[in-house]
Amino acid sequence: MNILFGLGNPGAKFEKTRHTVGARFIEWLAKKLDTPLKEERLTKNRIARAQFNTTPVTLAASGCWMNESGRCAKQLLLISKEKPKRLWVFHDDSDLDFGEVKISFGRGAAGHHGVESLFSALKTKSFQRVRIGVRPREEIIRRKAGDFIVKPFSKKEEAELPKVFKKVLSLLQTEMSRNA
DSSP states (O other): OEEEEEOOOOSTTTTTBGGGHHHHHHHHHHHHTTOOOEEOTTTOOEEEEEEETTEEEEEEEOOSOGGGHHHHHHHHHHHHTOOGGGEEEEEEEEEEETTOEEEEESOOOTTOHHHHHHHHHHTOOOSEEEEEEEEOTTOSSOOOGGGTTTSBOOHHHHHHHHHHHHHHHHHHHHHHHHHO
């Protein structure tokens, strides 16, 4: 069974920030599939079982702080009795402009501490990563990621987020069909 795991930081203070876009995608997908996420006691991940592309999947929004994402992913894999190759991780990418989406497999973390935590805990890079661009498009001078990833999206970006999530979903459907 594939596990779709969205990274983010817990708590109301962070729920609308760029850094939490992976978990927000999972929440959006769960609503779209009419499958409520429920908190899993051990990891605090919010999880649900669903049918996606006629295939059973586990949806999970991380219950860990970003830098501890590996611990939550490892527990989720143990509970699900799955290998990392069945894991699809959704996370923010500060090198991609808002609205861009890329899938990668086996590549480096590019300084993303949540992804580094996954590599360390799972002892592999062999899982799919869906990288969702969060860099503000209108930037004239390129800022460091730390200057904007824990800040909320602009009102315009927030309004465009469902369109971005539909793009992520379309790409995911194509890739999962290819990897079936």
